[in-house]
Amino acid sequence: MQQRAKAQDLVKWIAMLSMVIDHLRFIFPSMDAFIIxxxxxxPLFCLAMxxxxxxxxxxxxxFYHFPYLVRLSVFAVISELPYRLLRPDADTLNILPTLLLGLLICLSLQYQSRAGVLSAISFSCIAILLNPxxxxxxLxxxxxxxxLAGLIYGRSFVMLAMLLSALCNMSLPTLDMLLRLSDAHFNLQDGLLLVSAAIAPALGTLLLQQKISFxxxxxxxxxxxxYPVHLLTLYFIKLIFII
Known part of the structure; x- marks a missing residue:
């Protein structure tokens, strides 16, 4: 039986902690710097996957992957209500549908066959259609x-993951400003946000390579x-502070 990877669990814990810190912004708007x-x-959830x-x-x-896919699908549905309660103005679904499509693309490529590549392309097209x-x-x-490519093939794909992580964290208005080389609304926090997103895959990959003794x-x-429980908990805390 394959030994459990402690470094992988550590990556998951860091991802969950940073997620909770990030979501505190929805209770305390003055803490918007927590987004960094x-x-x-x-990126760390993607890396753990x-x-x-x-x-x-x-x-x-x-069939080995079926329970994994079912759990992620079920919790994508379960989490939508808590997500909407905490973020009533959200214009996207919760994070799990994105991770579900990411999982399907990864699993397709894992088969290293023509059918797997075609399946990965199909799921990528679905992601493009559902992009809004x-x-x-x-992305x-x-x-x-x-x-996954970074873990298998090394540095070049890790750098690509860093770039992709930064890009998918950029809002379209911010991207437009960067392309026009305008710094009118691109402040220090925006820059730190992109740096944080970019370095996450590299730091996570480095962490996965370590032997954890504790x-x-x-x-x-x-x-x-x-995920849904922490969203609900934060929502109820938000209600207390509103009252």
Whole structure:
């Protein structure tokens, strides 16, 4: 039986902690700088997903992945209501549909066959079609696959993951300003946000390569509940502060 990777659990814990810190902004608007710390969360979740797939033997039977896909699909639905309660003005779905598409693309490529490549292209096209409704857009759905390539092939793809992570964290207005080389509204916080998003895949990849000597509480299937439960908890805390 393959030994559990402590470094992978550590990456998940850091991702969850940064996510919670990020979401505190929705309770305390004055803490909007927390978004910089929060930019670590999504790339690290993508990297943890890629690491899970990397540990599987090539051409693992399809049915092996079925429980994983079902859990992610179910919690994508469960999490939407808590997400809407905390963020009633949100114009995208919660993060799990993006991760679900990312998982499907990764699993397709894991088979290293023509059918797998065609399947990955198909899911990528679906991500492009759903781009307006996906958190981090179609680029976000591609990030797990690029992280997987980084774990397999090394530095060049890690750098590509860094670029992709920064791009999918950029709002369209900010991107437009950068392309026009305008700094009218591009302040220090925006710059730190992009730096944080860009370095997350590299730091996470480096962390996965370390041998962790101390014990880390494993993030298993209970981690799926963490997302909707923490959203609901923050929503109720927000209600208390409003009252």
């Amino acid at each position: 710390i929060g930019r670590f969360a999504f 890629a690491a899970n797939i990397r540990r599987l033997p090539v051409n693992t039977p399809v 409704w996906l958190m981090y857009g179609a 976000g759905a591609l990030l797990p696959a690029v992280c 014990n880390i509480f494993p993030v298993t299937t209970w981690g799926y509940w963490f």
